Amino acid sequence: xxxxxxxxxxxxxxxxxxxxxxxxxxxxxxxxxxxxxxxxxxxxxxxxxxxxxxxxxxxxxxxxxxxxxxxxxxxxxxxxxxxxxxxxxxxxxxxxxxxxxxxxxxxxxxxxxxxxxxxxxxxxxxxxxxxxxxxxxxxxxxxxxxxxxxxxxxxxxxxxxxxxxxxxxxxxxxxxxxxxxxxxxxxxxxxxxxxxxxxxxxxxxxxxxxxxxxxxxxxxxxxxxxxxxxxx
Amino acid sequence: xxxxxxxxxxxxxxxxxxxxxxxxxxxxxxxxxxxxxxxxxxxxxxxxxxxxxxxxxxxxxxxxxxxxxxxxxxxxxxxxxxxxxxxxxxxxxxxxxxxxxxxxxxxxxxxxxxxxxxxxxxxxxxxxxxxxxxxxxxxxxxxxxxxxxxxxxxxxxxxxxxxxxxxxxxxxxxxxxxxxxxxxxxxxxxxxxxxxxxxxxxxxxxxxxxxxxxxxxxxxxxxxxxxxxxxx
Numbered sequence: 001x002x003x004x005x006x007x008x009x010x011x012x013x014x015x016x017x018x019x020x021x022x023x024x025x026x027x028x029x030x031x032x033x034x035x036x037x038x039x040x041x042x043x044x045x046x047x048x049x050x051x052x053x054x055x056x057x058x059x060x061x062x063x064x065x066x067x068x069x070x071x072x073x074x075x076x077x078x079x080x081x082x083x084x085x086x087x088x089x090x091x092x093x094x095x096x097x098x099x100x101x102x103x104x105x106x107x108x109x110x111x112x113x114x115x116x117x118x119x120x121x122x123x124x125x126x127x128x129x130x131x132x133x134x135x136x137x138x139x140x141x142x143x144x145x146x147x148x149x150x151x152x153x154x155x156x157x158x159x160x161x162x163x164x165x166x167x168x169x170x171x172x173x174x175x176x177x178x179x180x181x182x183x184x185x186x187x188x189x190x191x192x193x194x195x196x197x198x199x200x201x202x203x204x205x206x207x208x209x210x211x212x213x214x215x216x217x218x219x220x221x222x223x224x225x226x227x228x229x230x231x232x
Numbered sequence: 233x234x235x236x237x238x239x240x241x242x243x244x245x246x247x248x249x250x251x252x253x254x255x256x257x258x259x260x261x262x263x264x265x266x267x268x269x270x271x272x273x274x275x276x277x278x279x280x281x282x283x284x285x286x287x288x289x290x291x292x293x294x295x296x297x298x299x300x301x302x303x304x305x306x307x308x309x310x311x312x313x314x315x316x317x318x319x320x321x322x323x324x325x326x327x328x329x330x331x332x333x334x335x336x337x338x339x340x341x342x343x344x345x346x347x348x349x350x351x352x353x354x355x356x357x358x359x360x361x362x363x364x365x366x367x368x369x370x371x372x373x374x375x376x377x378x379x380x381x382x383x384x385x386x387x388x389x390x391x392x393x394x395x396x397x398x399x400x401x402x403x404x405x406x407x408x409x410x411x412x413x414x415x416x417x418x419x420x421x422x423x424x425x426x427x428x429x430x431x432x433x434x435x436x437x438x439x440x441x442x443x444x445x446x447x448x449x450x451x452x453x454x455x456x457x458x459x460x461x462x463x464x
Contacts, residue, residue, distance in 0.1 A: 012277070017303050037322055037428075038336065040272040042281035045244070048314035049274035049281045053340055071249050082280035090269055090430075095451060098376040099364045100386075104270065108285055132331045143421055144330040144411055154332075172438040179376055180440055189375055190448045191441055194455060195433040196269075198322075206404040206423040208412055216422045219327060223426060 005162065013112055013165045023166040026061075032109040032166055033058050036087035037135065037198075041065060043076045043083050056085070057130030061161045063111060064127035069155040078117040078155050085111040085159055093194040096173035097180070103169065105193060111164040115157035127156045137225075138218025200226045237394065245344055245397045255398040258293075264341040264398055265290050268319035269367065269430075273297060275308045275315050288317070289362030293393045295343060296359035301387040310349040310387050317343040317391055325426040328405035329412070335401065337425060343396040347389035359388045369457075370450025432458045 007024050008014045015022035023029075033039075038053045050073055057064045063085060067074040077083050092105035118124045129140045146154070173191050181188050200223035203215045239256050240246045247254035255261075265271075270285045282305055289296045295317060299306040309315050324337035350356045361372045378386070405423050413420050432455035435447045 012280070012282070017300055037325075038320060038338070040274075040283050040318060040320070042272075042274040042283035042316070044276050044279070044281050047276070048244070048344065049276050049283075049316040050244070050342075050344075051272050051274035051281075051283050051316040051318040052342065053318065053320040053338065055336065068249055084274070084281040084283040086272060086283040086285065088270060088272070088285040092436075093269075093368055093432075093454065095368055095371060096375065098378070098382075099360065099372055100376075100378050100382040102364055102368055102371060102375070104287065104367070106270070106285065110282075110284065112280065112282075128331065132334055135336070136325055136327055136334055139327060139334060140331055143328065143334070144332075146330070146332045150330075150332040172436075172440070175438075175440075185442065188442055188445055190445055190451060191438040192451075193436045193438075194451055195436060196430055196458065197433065198428055199431050200325075201427040201429065204324075204404070204425045204427060206407075206425075208404070208407075209423055210417065210420055213420055213422055219422060219424075219426055222325065226428065 008165045010112070010163050013110070013163045015165050015167055018167070021167045021169050023168055028166045028168070029109050029161060029164050030058065032089065032107045033063065033087055035089055035107070039085050039087040041073065041077070041083060041085050043073045043081055045072060045076055055131055055135050057127065057132070057134040059126070059130050063159045063161060064130050065115065065157045065159060066128060066131055066154055069153055074155045074157070077115050077157055080114055082112070082114050083159065090196055091170070092196050094173050095191050095194065097175045097189045097191050101173050101175050103173065105169050105171070108167045109164060111159060111161055113159050113163055115159045118156040118158055124151065124156045127158065128154070136218070137222060142216065142218060198226055240397045242344070242395050245342070245395045247397050247399055250399070253399045253401050255400055260398045260400070261341050261393060261396050262290065264321065264339045265295065265319055267339070268321055271317050271319040273305065273309070273315060273317050275305045275313055277304060277308055287363055287367050289359065289364070289366040291358070291362050295391045295393060296362050297347065297389045297391060298360060298363055298386055301385055306387045306389070309347050309389055312346055314344070314346050315391065322428055323402070324428050326405050327423050327426065329407045329421045329423050333405050333407050335405065337401050337403070339398070339400045341396060341398050343391060343393055345391050345395055347391045350388040350390055356383065356388045359390065360386070368450070369454060374448065374450060430458055
């Protein structure tokens, strides 16, 4: 995997707060993007920010976004406006001995850039495949591909990942020395991490599906991947 | 609960895409905000959007945000810049019979406004209590309160919830009629929902905690709440 150039190449993509949490390896960026399900896309409309959740896909150093070609945020992004695309995974609640040091364990990728509106039919299909496969691996080849009318109503954008940063917090709370009591304190304040993760429940078949249609491997594998289990 | 005024009172807070998913009851807004752990705060810096994840709290019709008083996004928001604050919960992967109709089930709250920088010490403490309790219920009274130095370095913002919208998708895929095959098709494309939820694992005690310190009820209850279980 080609992971050059380095992360955080510009002032606005350089992490200043809690900079010890900054990652510098582009592979960490890809890992966070690949692990997330939705990102939050920010654009400026009439001078004010608008932040909306969206699915996405990744191929190499590019993130793909899509949406209705009539949506105001997509239209602005397609017209050359700068965007910020952020993917956050919450990994745990950090309980500290003080209110101040309560925190979360998380992985967060922030991408800055001006997206490119895709017009080439082949590139558009590859991008849509990437978005579909990111959400539901295996679905692109198992389901009907987009038709001309669906394609005409969809804006597909490519966002280069060059200007990006990654911040990761792991581990126990960073309490002040003054809050760390003697080891023989009979009633210490509990501190530690409550780990969180996203899991899948049992697949819920569409009511219009013929009874006893088996749940395909792609859906079962998706559930297993979310659980972090090896799907072989 | 006072849930007036209605949601989506302005053009930019009025949902246009898939408007059947828009909720109009302010109680739905509160429910989404109360169920989320992190939100994504968007501000405009040097003409470009910046979107960063952050914890938050809610009291009545106000969301509270906080952060280092030195952070550029907080400084901009505190100086009267418009912000957008978005909380998204992903509830499931929607598998359709076409790539186009693949989707997610989700709950999403979007708030627009200009935050107010809190200066009153009592109001600041109430806001910080709300933020701490949102993340870790019970922790405010169980742990050391913020001291003068910690308070001096923290910016606390209040964002009014008047201009907000809520969008919720639930249920099976919305497939085209052409993709709904006859009930006797021997090999139909599976369609349905893979439900997702966030669960907590076993609490991980801080290594500096005396051995055998019991996990308090507030942490065990947090895990149970995340699992959607009744904690009595």
